[in-house]
Amino acid sequence: MTSAPLLETRALRRNFGALAAARDIDFRLEAGARHALIGPNGAGKTTFINLLTGVVRPTAGVILMNGRDITAVPEAERVKLGIARTFQINRLFRRLSVLENVYIAVAERVGAAPSMRRPAGLRRDVVEESMELLDTLKLSADAARRVSELPYGRQRLVEIAIALGLEPRVLLLDEPAAGVPSAESHIILDAVERLPRQIAVLIIDHDMDLVFRFAQRITVLVSGAVFATGSPREIGANPDVRAVYLGQVARG
Amino acid sequence: MTAPPTGWSDHPAARALAGRHRLRAWEPIPWLLALAFYFAFPKYLGFGTEVLVTILFALSLDLVLGYAGIVTLGHAAFFGAGAYTVGMLAKHGIWNEPITGLILAALVAALIGLGSGVVLLRTQGLTLLMLTLCTMALLEEAANLAHDYTGGFDGLDSLPIAPLLGWFEFNPLYPRTQYLYVLSVLFVCFVFVRTLVYSPFGQSLTGIRENTLRMHAVGAPVRRRLVLCYVLSAAIAGVAGGVWAQANAYVNLGTLGLDRAATVLIILVLGGHGRLYGAFVGAVAYMALAHFLSKIYPTAWQLGLGLLLVVIALFAKNGILGIVEAAVRRHAPRVT
C-alpha cells in the first residue's frame, strides 16, 4: 500500500444553483508539495479552497486527510487538523492592532484562548511568537497600528501572518500577492521558504512571475473542472492553457 | 528590525497589550464618588441604589453586546429571572438569605441563558434580535400566567429578606444597607468582568465581534465561546435582578419587560459600549436626567430625553465615553 497523500479529494463537486463551481475534482497534495492552482476568473479556485477548509459543503464527493474522511468535519476542527488558509478578500479584525490580529490566531493554536484569568498581554509566549512572525513578514514596525490604518498591501501581509500563526501542515494561499507591489512580493515567498519543508503549500495567484517561481506543480482549473496538471514547463508550453488563461505572457 | 536579545516585550505593540489591563489612575474615582454619595446624599440612597443596580445590569449587557457583538433586545429576561428567583424563594418561605439568594439567582439566570443561548446563538443580526425579544416575552407571559407562584400581574411584595450577614436589616424606608450591599456586589461583578475582557478569552470575543468568519478560520469554537459569554452575562444580569428584588423587597412583571430591556440598551449606547465604564456613565447620565427632567416637566420629560438620545446617536456613535476619548486623544501628545 502506498502511503496516503496529506490531502486528497475524490470527485468533489459543488453546485450553486445551476452553476457547477466545482466539477468532480480529483486532486492530491503530498507533504512538502509546492503546488499552484491557476485558472480564469470564476473558474472555481476559491470555491475549491472553501471546500477543502469546510467553509462550503460539497454537493458530492469526499475530502481525505492522511486517508481519513474529513468531508463532514467542521471548519474550526479542520484548522486543528492542520489546514490553514488566507482569504482573497481580506478578512481581518480591522479595528484591532496588527499584533492582536496575529495574537488571536496564535492564542487559539497554543490553547491559550479559553483562559479567562490571566491578562492577554501577559501571555509572553503568545506575544513573543506573534511578534516574531510579524518580523519575518517585515511587519513588526507596524505591530501597534490598527489594521484599518495600514496601506492595503500591508493588510495583505497580515492575512498571511494570521495563517502562519496557526502552524499549519497544509497552507492554502488565495492570491497572497494580490495588492502587494511586485517589488515586495518576495517577502511572501521568503516567508513560505522559511517554513518547515514537509508543509504542503497550495497557492492561487494571477501573478505568473510568482507562480512560476514558486510552484513545482501546477493545476489549471477551468469552469470548475481540472483542465490540465503538470510541471511549470509543461503548463507554460501548453497552447490550450495559453489560449484560455495565460494570453501572450511568454513562458517556457 | 530583528528580535532584540531581550525579546519583544519592549516593543510598543507588546507594551500596549501587556499594559492595557493595568489599573488606570482615574479608575478609583467612580468608586470613591459612589462612596461619597453615600455620605453626602443620605436622602437619595434609594435612587442611588437604583442607579447601581442599573449599572450592574448594563455591565452585563456590555459583555455580550460591546465585547462579543451579540445584539439582544431581551436581556431583561435574565434580570427578571434573577428577580423572580429571589422573590419566589423568599415569598414562599423557602430561602431568604441574601448572598446565597444571589448565587441562586445567578444560577437560574445562567441556566435560562444556556438553554436559550444554545438555540438562539445559531442566528445573528435581526433574527437574533427578534428571537431574544420573543424569549423574553415568553418568560413574561409565563410569569403572568403562573399567578399562584409569581403573583401574576401584581407581582410579589413585602418580601421577607433576611438581614445581611445575619445583622444588617434591609429597611425599605432608609436604604443604607441596600446601597452599600449593591455597591459591593457591583464591585465584585465588575472585577470579574474586567478580568474577563482583558483575558485571552475576552480577546477572542472581540475577535468574534470584529470578524466571525475569520474566527472560524483560525479554529476558534465560535458558538461555544458565544454561548459561554452569554451564560456569564445572563448570570450577572440575574444577580442584578436578584439584588434589585432584595433591595426593593418586591418583584413584578416590569423586571421582565421590554421597557427595561430597551432602557438598558439605550443606557449602554449612551455611555459607550465595549468600554467597561460606559455602563457607569450611561446609567448615571440617563437616570439623573430622567430624574430631573421629570421633576421640571412632569408631562413632557420623555420627549426631552428622547431628543437628547437622538442627538447622541447622530453625533456620537461611541456614546459619551467616545466623546471623552476623542477629546483626550486630541489633546494628548501623539504616541508614535
Added chain:
Amino acid sequence: MAEALALRHISAGYGDTVVLEDVNLAIQAGESISVIGRNGVGKTTLLATVMGHTTLHGGEVTLGGVSLARVPVFRRARSGIGFVPQEREIFPSLTVRENLEVGARPGPWTQERVFDLFPNLGARLSHAGSQLSGGEQQMLSIARALLTNPRILLMDEPTEGLAPVIVEALAAVLARLAAEGALSIVLVEQNSRVALAFSARTVVMDKGRIVYDGASAALAADGERLAKLIGVE
C-alpha cells in the same frame, strides 16, 4: 489642451495624520498617467483626496479648472469622475445588474460594451455582488465606473485579481480609450511593467511626495533608477 484635473500644493491625510505633503500634479484632458510606488507611500490617499475621502490640510483640487473645495463627496462622482477603489466596494447585496445601474449615465459606454469586455458579468447578471468571485468583483467595480461615462477615470490597482488574459484585454481597451483622447486616466498600478507600458507619462511616489514625474520610457530604460525609486531590494 485643457486641464482635466489638477492638484496644487496638496497636503492631506487622515484626521491629524498627514500623508501627502505638497503634492502637485496636473493632467490634461485626454492624457493618461500611471502612478507607481512602494507599499504605503500614499497612492490610494492621492486618489481618495480627489474623491474627497481624506482630510485636506492645504492646497486645492480642481476639475476642469473648477475648484472641488465646495463640492460634496457624493456630487464629485456625478461631476464626471469615475473611481475604481482598491477594495472594490461593490454593493454586496445588490445584484450585478443593480450594481451596474447605480450611477450609470448615458454615453459611449453601455452595458453591452461592458459585457464584451467582461463576459463573466453578462453571465451573472442576477447574482448578488457578494456571490461573485474575487476577480468578478473587480470587473464589476471597473464596469460600474465605466458606465458612469466619466471624463476622468481614477483606478486603484484595477488589475488586481484579474487573469492575465483579462488584464491584456483591459489594457488594450484602456490604451484605445486613451488614444482616442476621450478620457483622462489615472492608473495606480503595483506592477511597474504594466504601468510603464500603459502610459507615456509616469508618476512615482515615495513617502507622500511625488519623486518622479516624467516619461515612462525614460524610467523603463533606466532600470537602476527605477529600482532606486520603487525600492526593489
